Amino acid sequence: MAKSAKPSPKPRAASSALLKGNAVVGQSGGPTAVINQSLVGVVEALRSFKSVKKIYGMRHGVNGLTRTPPELVDMARISAPDLARLAKTPSAALGSSRDKPDAEYCARIFESLAKNDVRYFFYIGGNDSSDTCRIVSELAQQQGYDLRCFHVPKTVDNDLMENDHTPGYASAARFNAMAFMADSMDNASLPGVKINVVMGRHAGFLTAAAALARGDSKFRDRNGPHLVYLPEVHFDSQKFLADVESVYARLGRCQIAVSEGIQDHAGRPIVTTLLEHLEKDAHGNVQLSGVGALGDALSDLIKKNLKSSSGKPLRVRADTFGYLQRCWPDASAVDAAEARNVGRQAVAFAKQGFESGSVAIQRVSTKPYKVRLARVELRQVAGKTRHMPADFIAGHNDVTDKFIAWAKPLVGKLPEMVRIYEIKGGGLIQQA
Numbered sequence: 001m002a003k004s005a006k007p008s009p010k011p012r013a014a015s016s017a018l019l020k021g022n023a024v025v026g027q028s029g030g031p032t033a034v035i036n037q038s039l040v041g042v043v044e045a046l047r048s049f050k051s052v053k054k055i056y057g058m059r060h061g062v063n064g065l066t067r068t069p070p071e072l073v074d075m076a077r078i079s080a081p082d083l084a085r086l087a088k089t090p091s092a093a094l095g096s097s098r099d100k101p102d103a104e105y106c107a108r109i110f111e112s113l114a115k116n117d118v119r120y121f122f123y124i125g126g127n128d129s130s131d132t133c134r135i136v137s138e139l140a141q142q143q144g145y146d147l148r149c150f151h152v153p154k155t156v157d158n159d160l161m162e163n164d165h166t167p168g169y170a171s172a173a174r175f176n177a178m179a180f181m182a183d184s185m186d187n188a189s190l191p192g193v194k195i196n197v198v199m200g201r202h203a204g205f206l207t208a209a210a211a212l213a214r215g216d217s218k219f220r221d222r223n224g225p226h227l228v229y230l231p232e233v234h235f236d237s238q239k240f241l242a243d244v245e246s247v248y249a250r251l252g253r254c255q256i257a258v259s260e261g262i263q264d265h266a267g268r269p270i271v272t273t274l275l276e277h278l279e280k281d282a283h284g285n286v287q288l289s290g291v292g293a294l295g296d297a298l299s300d301l302i303k304k305n306l307k308s309s310s311g312k313p314l315r316v317r318a319d320t321f322g323y324l325q326r327c328w329p330d331a332s333a334v335d336a337a338e339a340r341n342v343g344r345q346a347v348a349f350a351k352q353g354f355e356s357g358s359v360a361i362q363r364v365s366t367k368p369y370k371v372r373l374a375r376v377e378l379r380q381v382a383g384k385t386r387h388m389p390a391d392f393i394a395g396h397n398d399v400t401d402k403f404i405a406w407a408k409p410l411v412g413k414l415p416e417m418v419r420i421y422e423i424k425g426g427g428l429i430q431q432a
Helices: 035-047 080-087 103-115 127-143 169-189 205-214 237-251 270-274 293-305 333-351 401-411
Strands: 021-027 052-058 072-074 118-125 148-153 193-198 227-229 254-259 316-320 356-365 370-376 419-424 427-431
Touching: 021 035, 035 052, 035 080, 035 118, 035 333, 052 118, 103 118, 103 127, 118 127, 118 333, 127 148, 127 356, 148 333, 169 193, 169 205, 169 254, 169 333, 169 401, 193 205, 193 293, 205 227, 205 254, 205 401, 227 237, 237 254, 237 293, 254 293, 270 293, 293 316, 333 356, 333 370, 333 401
Parallel strands: 021 052, 021 118, 118 148, 148 356, 193 254, 193 316, 227 254
Antiparallel strands: 052 072, 356 370, 419 427
16 A cells, blocks of 8 residues: 655644645545546535636546646536536546555656645545545645645445445445346246355455345245355355255255455465466456356355255356446435535535545444434545454354345335245235
């Protein structure tokens, strides 16, 4: 993770003097279904900020800012109706970036900011984006350049510290819940073992959301996913096989939700223990998202070790949801509203005179659902990873009712699905 050249300066309190100059906003990391809501929230709030002369959008995050010439978009030229349509469009409208700037890279960012008289810097993204904000803010203080830096949270992984949940998560969780609901119906129609690999290298929130597919009926114990494996819990291949065998013996089928980041007791990604010669990304990490290696490896493990009552290998299939989870155009209503609001709130903190900070969504209550938006210091979020709390995890292969209660208001109402189990006295016993 990138580090600044000097110790972090102490954050300064809000000032009544507002800087006059230009503002830039950018998007970073994986796109989501609601990241443009945050972009529009920032732009709308900046348009009423009299201290801001011009509003620039950075093409592909800070990468565009450091190019010669800088790739900047005049956001003032976008009409209100176009902004409204943009807000409802998934993906990162300005283009995104996976760059992880170090101190030298951030020095080039700082140089471009100064050349363009930028006094307000807003970055929409996850852990690395907050760290970029931190380094740029600290560098500006060290150079004596007045700059306001604000991180606007975004990540489907839901792994930002100080947040109850992050914009992008609820919509991706909604996608997974509905995908598992439909896939469970498919699995019941043609019984077998079905493995679905879900995003989440270090945090299991997204995989856990699959459990919402079970619904609330008296038949929920028959509904998939029957097994849920999270990266917070060490994965044991022998326990996994025993779990699958037990569910299959009871139901004649088994649907499994598994995080791409499941690890063994030594902290090694399970896929590396089952397969060799795996691709690595630009940062040296084993490629987990968008590849079917883990699903294929677990399928082979089951086929080689488990058999049906007739002695034949089990019918096993695997899907890797991959990027489909991020930008499916059926956003959670709560997610869309909160994503817009965190963008607006970042500007509100700038108007209040704060020099820097990250906007955090903090839950006040679950019933009724209520949150507040707080400003936290960048160093509290930057480069850190939040994991599923222990009271959200049940044993080694499930989630708790507390997690279900926490997640329900985020994803919104899910469709109702039924199956016919028996006919008795002319009535249908159904799964709802």
